[in-house]
Amino acid sequence: MTSAEGAGRSSGRRILIVGTGGQGVLTAARLLCDVFVDRGHHVVSGQLHGMAQRGGSVQSSVIVDGGISPRIGRGRADFVVGFEPVETVRALSFLSEQTVVYLNVAPVIPFVLGQQYVLKEGDGRYPDVEKLLSCVRESTPHVHTLDATEQAKASGSTKALNMVMLGCLLGSELLPVSAEQFWSFGEARLPPALRKVNHAAFYRGVEHSRSFHAGVVAS
Amino acid sequence: MAGKHEILQDRPGGHLCTLGNLAIVRGALEAGVQFFSCYPGTPSSEVGDTFARIAEDADIWFEYSINEKVAIEVAFGASLTGVRSMCSMKHLGLSYASDPASTMPYVGVEGGMVIVSAGDPSLITSPNEQDQRHFSRFLYYPVFDPATPEDARLMTRYAFELSEKTRLPVLMRPTTRVCHSGGMVELGALPAKRNEVRFVKDPTRYVPIPTNAKRMRMELSDRFRRAEEMLASSPFFPRTGGGRRGIIASGIGYAYVSQVIEDLGLSEQMTLQQVGAYPIPESVLLSFLDEVDRVLVVEELTPLVEECVSLAAFRNQRSVEVFGKHSGHFPIENEYSPDLVEDAVRRFAGLGARSVPSVDVPALPARPPVLCPGCPHRTSFQRVREVFGKKTVYCNDIGCYTLGYGEPFQACDVLLCMGSSISQASGIARTTGQRTVAYIGDSTFFHSGLPALANAVQAHDDITVVILDNYITAMTGFQPSVTTDRCHPVASVRKEDEVHRENGSPFSIEDAVRGLGITDVFSIDPFEEGTAREALKAAKTGRGVNVVVCHSPCVVNDRRSRKEQRPVFAIDQDACNACSLCVRQLGCPAIFVVDGEYVIDQDLCDGCELCADLCTRDAIRPVAAEVAK
Numbered sequence: 060m061t062s063a064e065g066a067g068r069s070s071g072r073r074i075l076i077v078g079t080g081g082q083g084v085l086t087a088a089r090l091l092c093d094v095f096v097d098r099g100h101h102v103v104s105g106q107l108h109g110m111a112q113r114g115g116s117v118q119s120s121v122i123v124d125g126g127i128s129p130r131i132g133r134g135r136a137d138f139v140v141g142f143e144p145v146e147t148v149r150a151l152s153f154l155s156e157q158t159v160v161y162l163n164v165a166p167v168i169p170f171v172l173g174q175q176y177v178l179k180e181g182d183g184r185y186p187d188v189e190k191l192l193s194c195v196r197e198s199t200p201h202v203h204t205l206d207a208t209e210q211a212k213a214s215g216s217t218k219a220l221n222m223v224m225l226g227c228l229l230g231s232e233l234l235p236v237s238a239e240q241f242w243s244f245g246e247a248r249l250p251p252a253l254r255k256v257n258h259a260a261f262y263r264g265v266e267h268s269r270s271f272h273a274g275v276v277a278s
Numbered sequence: 279m280a281g282k283h284e285i286l287q288d289r290p291g292g293h294l295c296t297l298g299n300l301a302i303v304r305g306a307l308e309a310g311v312q313f314f315s316c317y318p319g320t321p322s323s324e325v326g327d328t329f330a331r332i333a334e335d336a337d338i339w340f341e342y343s344i345n346e347k348v349a350i351e352v353a354f355g356a357s358l359t360g361v362r363s364m365c366s367m368k369h370l371g372l373s374y375a376s377d378p379a380s381t382m383p384y385v386g387v388e389g390g391m392v393i394v395s396a397g398d399p400s401l402i403t404s405p406n407e408q409d410q411r412h413f414s415r416f417l418y419y420p421v422f423d424p425a426t427p428e429d430a431r432l433m434t435r436y437a438f439e440l441s442e443k444t445r446l447p448v449l450m451r452p453t454t455r456v457c458h459s460g461g462m463v464e465l466g467a468l469p470a471k472r473n474e475v476r477f478v479k480d481p482t483r484y485v486p487i488p489t490n491a492k493r494m495r496m497e498l499s500d501r502f503r504r505a506e507e508m509l510a511s512s513p514f515f516p517r518t519g520g521g522r523r524g525i526i527a528s529g530i531g532y533a534y535v536s537q538v539i540e541d542l543g544l545s546e547q548m549t550l551q552q553v554g555a556y557p558i559p560e561s562v563l564l565s566f567l568d569e570v571d572r573v574l575v576v577e578e579l580t581p582l583v584e585e586c587v588s589l590a591a592f593r594n595q596r597s598v599e600v601f602g603k604h605s606g607h608f609p610i611e612n613e614y615s616p617d618l619v620e621d622a623v624r625r626f627a628g629l630g631a632r633s634v635p636s637v638d639v640p641a642l643p644a645r646p647p648v649l650c651p652g653c654p655h656r657t658s659f660q661r662v663r664e665v666f667g668k669k670t671v672y673c674n675d676i677g678c679y680t681l682g683y684g685e686p687f688q689a690c691d692v693l694l695c696m697g698s699s700i701s702q703a704s705g706i707a708r709t710t711g712q713r714t715v716a717y718i719g720d721s722t723f724f725h726s727g728l729p730a731l732a733n734a735v736q737a738h739d740d741i742t743v744v745i746l747d748n749y750i751t752a753m754t755g756f757q758p759s760v761t762t763d764r765c766h767p768v769a770s771v772r773k774e775d776e777v778h779r780e781n782g783s784p785f786s787i788e789d790a791v792r793g794l795g796i797t798d799v800f801s802i803d804p805f806e807e808g809t810a811r812e813a814l815k816a817a818k819t820g821r822g823v824n825v826v827v828c829h830s831p832c833v834v835n836d837r838r839s840r841k842e843q844r845p846v847f848a849i850d851q852d853a854c855n856a857c858s859l860c861v862r863q864l865g866c867p868a869i870f871v872v873d874g875e876y877v878i879d880q881d882l883c884d885g886c887e888l889c890a891d892l893c894t895r896d897a898i899r900p901v902a903a904e905v906a907k
């Protein structure tokens with residue numbers, strides 16, 4: 060599972076980014092779109108998120124050099140960038156055996172589970188993370204997991220989670236933009252105060268990705 | 279051009295990846311729009327919010343109107359002076375504004391006028407779905423139905439020309455998926471400014487009293503026919519591919535189906551016809567029907583295209599088989615998805631169903647929206663609930679406070695549409711004599727609550743109206759409301775109404791309410807427990823219509839201008855006896871129960887103190903704010 064991953068698909072590259080409100084999914088999607096456009100690619104993107112920004116599920120698609128549809132069909136995502144385990148499993152129908160997945164294993168506990176009084180059904184627990192990961196692995200062999208929240212924290216702020224995840228995606232070298240090209244484009248567009256943190260976070264993601272794709276087992 | 283919004287780039291021929299809503303703005307700018315009004319509403323809000331940001335640079339008259347009816351009327355007035363005008367709203371807004379909208383085509387515009395009314399199939403952020411394409415038949419509006427941002431730009435630009443040539447106001451109707459999807463648009467030229475305008479008096483032309491309206495009625499049919507002719511030669515009905523099997527598609531369905539037939543390798547074997555506008559010119563339908571014998575219609579909501587195709591075939595003796603909603607290939611409810619479209623195309627093309635591997639998935643917890651930590655509405659609900667109790671009937675309205683529905687406040691027994699809390703309370707209180715509270719926000723109150731309140735006064739109803747003034751239109755993305763002080767940060771106006779006015783806001787809810795003859799008017803800050811409770815008790819025992827105005831800023835908006843970080847709170851595990859009061863009564867998403875222990879997530883806590891006030895054991899106390907929060 061090296062350079063053959065994700066190759067040989069129909070037109071374009073279909074990337075799905077999923078997470079919860081406040082994790083920086085939309086910013087990540089926007090940056091990706093902009094860098095592809097900057098490098099002369101054709102891009103469409105779509106958003107799926109409900110009523111309020113506050114803590115809900117967020118799905119964002121970025122389709123590079125594909126057609127005009129902003130949404131990805133069942134089993135047709137080339138890449139899934141999962142910021143959160145439950146949200147990644149929610150997006151399972153987009154996966155096929157060829158989909159490459161980068162998955163942050165750190166859960167965001169939905170507040171309904173923290174306050175059981177509103178729970179009318181279910182067992183009131185966040186599903187077992189290992190069980191969630193094995194669901195994803197059952198769909199595709201190309202699953203790369205890491206604790207990206209921890210990596211972001213180690214870079215200086217949990218807010219840099221999206222940069223770790225983008226680092227994973229772009230470090231794969233499976234997209235028509237390299238990690239270096241992305242960073243030199245992206246850095247000017249990020250808040251200057253967080254530049255160092257974001258840089259560290261992004262390259263932590265890149266390194267992880269490179270070690271995954273080199274077949275080295277990441278701890 | 280430093281500092282200017284990217285949508286203002288003067289770079290003809292260049293490309294930009296932008297949202298459908300922004301592409302509409304760009305199309306309007308390329309058409310030389312000079313006047314814009316709107317009332318926010320998802321999924322249309324980015325149209326108005328973008329105009330708000332560029333109005334000064336682009337030299338455009340701009341307003342967030344008090345409601346959609348006013349927005350349309352103001353823009354129509356501007357159009358009568360000869361300027362090109364636009365206004366935007368969500369589908370519900372156009373329903374609200376349908377009175378002026380229904381007569382505008384009769385009177386006719388002078389400067390081109392385009393109404394953007396965004397639809398919401400699948401009720402993603404709305405209580406109903408509507409198919410506004412029917413405005414073409416219902417009220418003689420040419421209606422555009424874009425599939426992509428580039429469609430949205432080109433159609434909007436063209437719509438102004440169509441409007442001016444036919445004197446018809448034109449409807450631009452994108453749906454959520456088009457509004458909020460990003461795509462490539464080509465940048466067209468931005469025109470130079472137009473000259474000064476004047477309103478030229480001509481009452482027989484502008485006054486639809488019956489004698490004039492009867493004449494206008496006959497002219498309207500001519501003008502609508504002319505619009506159909508123009509559309510017939512417009513670029514919004516492209517046809518691609520070839521073969522006796524045809525697909526005719528509109529809106530986002532067109533985008534999905536073009537991807538699906540590419541993925542299935544059918545692009546070359548099918549004739550694909552887009553419908554970009556209504557009325558669909560019959561010439562378009564006939565030339566399409568010439569090429570095909572079997573047709574699949576792909577359109578969300580009502581079978582409008584489907585019926586037009588069937589009717590055109592029937593009237594012109596073309597024998598084609600038409601598939602779509604009537605044949606069960608598609609539902610009439612909800613938006614489509616690429617998968618739904620793929621299944622229908624496979625069935626239509628005689629391909630087998632696609633097998634999808636199924637994986638056993640554990641039950642996944644939902645993430646429903648909740649009031650933010652520190653939200654003033656939570657505090658108001660808590661105070662009111664304490665005084666008015668469980669038996670009171672709570673009529674709620676449209677805003678963040680709708681989230682008072684369900685546990686723990688049960689602050690929403692009925693809900694209908696903007697402004698309806700007060701009128702529904704009247705109906706319930708008058709017939710039953712039950713204690714009734716109407717909750718309504720600042721923006722919604724001035725949108726349509728004011729007439730309902732006047733009505734309640736006139737009818738001598740016994741109701742309590744609680745106006746939740748958070749100085750902003752929060753739910754739709756923090757647009758200013760009439761109580762927002764635009765010159766001063768909202769943070770400085772936390773206290774009484776007096777302070778608020780000194781800071782320069784022209785509006786006082788209290789003055790407006792007293793002006794209706796209501797004498798029992800109480801101004802409170804919900805966070806001041808004692809005074810809030812006294813006022814609410816007085817309101818509960820009062821007769822007639824009384825009003826409690828709760829002033830406290832939306833914390834999300836307030837945080838942007840807050841100078842000092844408020845201390846956040848933590849629960850002392852030794853003092854906490856797990857009575858669960860804070861969780862059961864507040865529903866603050868910062869408080870969690872982890873393995874029986876009550877804890878506050880300090881990244882989420884906003885430091886409102888409400889839980890600390892409530893705790894009988896004094897277990898909840900402030901901690902120094904984290905440095906790198």
Ligand SMILES: Cc1ncc(C[n+]2csc(CCOP(=O)(O)OP(=O)(O)O)c2C)c(N)n1
Pocket residue numbers: 317318319320368370371374676677678679696718719720721722723748750751752753754759
């Ligand atoms: C007729 C109509 N127009 C617009 C909307 C969209 N909308 C939903 S909530 C809201 C306004 C809420 O403002 P406010 O009453 O001040 O409450 P807040 O969200 O600030 O608490 C609007 C405009 C709608 N639902 N119906």
Ligand code: SF4
Pocket residue numbers: 648649650652653654655678748752753832833834835
């Ligand atoms: S956005 Fe503002 S008004 Fe809405 S729930 Fe959050 S704090 Fe409350």
Ligand code: SF4
Pocket residue numbers: 651652847864866867868869878882883884885886887888889890
């Ligand atoms: S102080 Fe208490 S109620 Fe207020 S935001 Fe923090 S945890 Fe929530």
